[in-house]
Amino acid sequence: MIEKKIFLSERDIPKQWYNLGADLPTPVLPPLGPDGNPITPDMLGAVFPMNLIEQEMSAERWIDIPEEILEILYRWRPAPLRRAVYLEKYLGTPAKIYYKDESVSPAGSHKTNTAVAQAWYNKQFGTKKLTTETGAGQWGSALSFACNLIGLECKVYMVRVSFDQKPLRKAMMATWGGKCIASPSDETKIGRKILKEMPDTPGSLGIAISEAIEEAVSDQTGNTKYSLGSVLNHVMLHQTIIGLEAKKQLEIAGEKKVDVVIGCAGGGSNFAGLSFPFVNDKINGAKIEIIPVEPSACPKMTKGLFSYDFGDCAGMTPLLAMYSLGHGFIPPPIHAGGLRYHGMAPLVSQAILEGLMKPRAYDQVKCYESAIIWAKTEGTICAPETSHAIACTIDEAIKAKEEGKEKTILFNYSGHGLMDLLGYEKFLAGELQSYSLSDEDLKESIEKIKDLPKAEERRTGKW
């Protein structure tokens, strides 16, 4: 009998995070300030607490997880590793499909892993309030959850289109004491400016980030900091507990190797969390395919430019070296709100450039089809973001069948879709649109960042 759930006891939880930055063949390019020079830790101090800035810039391979953070994570961690035997059977594939179930966290996704860590470090530093943005609402919920447990105020700017699609998210954040408002809002200068220019805008993560940062830096006491749910190095770091647990669990399941590792990728954090420990194996010679999956509506990895670009819409952040569609890019209102970000984490971007992983883009309609197959076989309802990983997993499992190859596939079940059922309803009613970024829109969007510092030239030493 195959056990379909592989648990890890609390005492076997990983005690350190893994920093891929220490192992990449070429180091990640530093963030740049407005003058084009690498920024100093002090320059980030208005936005982030110094202990997290140190982590952001750390070159250490392993970083200890404070015991107090573990004590909070035990509420749901270690998260189960599961085997999708019912999907395997349905597909008739010789592939073994494992997935790490991050949907078990109280807020419903992997986001709580870094939310708890960031809230904890901020509390240590003396921060009283955190501001942030949220797309689908997963991150805002996770940070509200963490701030409540740790004793911080929390204010969330939620992208308008998701705010309207998912009204329950606001109530969820409120239950944990978080305050959530739609972005663009009239509570910030940048929000008011955008509302004036584009009163009907669906919003974007870039805009919401600008608003959250503006509120943080406007607090003269310094007691308000900003928290980002993805993209940055320290966020990727906190998520590696996912992949580190998965490795221990695969060992318990008797798996000696993994052939394919898959995750959906918006800013990159759930994907990085699962995959980075396996990227390490790959750097050390293991043969593993590692696939970040993005929506064809927002294809920064497969169609974007590797460039220095701002993390937000208003250009308030440092410049990051990453795959980007341009910080002014406003993606169509696909249901996977968490995958609508214009850029990809520098660590993931760099690993793609090094050939350590190979991105793919999927249309949301195909992803919903996969989500329905999943719901009707494995039984659970996944987040629209997660459906991108499932679509790719199904393709890989079918490929294994066609090739007659045994294969072990591992993907990240990053979150459940219980708050996102309106997307399912639309899909079932045949009302869901396909979206692919046109070459014309791509060109127009990327044109706007062509004068920013060239990252590829610096990376390859041609600058």
Place this chain on the structure above:
Amino acid sequence: MIEKKIFLSERDIPKQWYNLGADLPTPVLPPLGPDGNPITPDMLGAVFPMNLIEQEMSAERWIDIPEEILEILYRWRPAPLRRAVYLEKYLGTPAKIYYKDESVSPAGSHKTNTAVAQAWYNKQFGTKKLTTETGAGQWGSALSFACNLIGLECKVYMVRVSFDQKPLRKAMMATWGGKCIASPSDETKIGRKILKEMPDTPGSLGIAISEAIEEAVSDQTGNTKYSLGSVLNHVMLHQTIIGLEAKKQLEIAGEKKVDVVIGCAGGGSNFAGLSFPFVNDKINGAKIEIIPVEPSACPKMTKGLFSYDFGDCAGMTPLLAMYSLGHGFIPPPIHAGGLRYHGMAPLVSQAILEGLMKPRAYDQVKCYESAIIWAKTEGTICAPETSHAIACTIDEAIKAKEEGKEKTILFNYSGHGLMDLLGYEKFLAGELQSYSLSDEDLKESIEKIKDLPKAEERRTGKW
């Protein structure tokens, strides 16, 4: 270090259900037909398949769980037993609080346990379609989930007030292929009649049951059967896997005894599922307090009459011997839709009469207060139904503190509240009403069943 999650491997799942009916000091009174005589199995055949009718009437103590049913349950079972250490700490109680986490099922509650069993037995019998009612939506979702996996059509009549409060439930059922409509509807005679008399009625479980039964018995081919999510003996039976798993897990946790067992109770199934194996211990001499918790808005156990009464509004079901507020009772629109039923399972009713358990009633405002304490300590968002069990658990833990007694409390975390967040929003906005059934309304409602056969007299042999 205290492990906060106690897992059971799939190979240790209980292989038999426990039938409390075999052990009650006085047997449960038989259901009666319209003529006042005990009904025969054949008379139930228009509504239920014969294999489930046999289970309903079985006097066996242990009934084997078919391997194919276990194979479906493995998707989420064994469910975790958890220790609420964070709540314990917050309350400063010497009590140990354990809870069985039934929210991990794909449909979000314990209801899937019997949904899978009922769908499977119906499939064996040759049924093609199941009809049912649902209150909060938990049961309708669970049956849609089960019918999809087993290959049956599913039609759900959802109580109007919940249908409106929880629009995502319909999409959830649709994702699994179930069809959900608001009740009363214009698809049945009884529905049309009620809509004509009370066009603005919030509906009730009693009405929805009448509609679902009408649809089933109207199918001349006999291929449509009705499925009930609570109340009946076979439903209680299927749920006992909860308590049987919990016993094994408490042993793993090193607990030699349990002092208090708590569950919320609408029709009684999650409560029975957890508690019946412990009732068995109590019958055999163990000292355990067993507490079913109901809403003060629908207090059949604490204020109702033990009587023969119909299970539905229109009087289409057999008469059951149970605590009841009268089958015409329409409870106020409290958010715990699953606790708005007028009657209590005959097995639970009988156990109360035998002094094996002692019910309590709680107002929904106090329950939401407890749900918020829970969310802010343990971290998760519970169903409004479950909050009744939590409110009582908190009271018991505080009592233990006041008495300075170590105590082991076990309650059933019957479901999550992720689809019920509007209730939280209302509560947080101070807009949630308290409801207690007035003596006048109680009298009026019970008056209507006073001419039905007297159950207490039959039970005590005075008839």
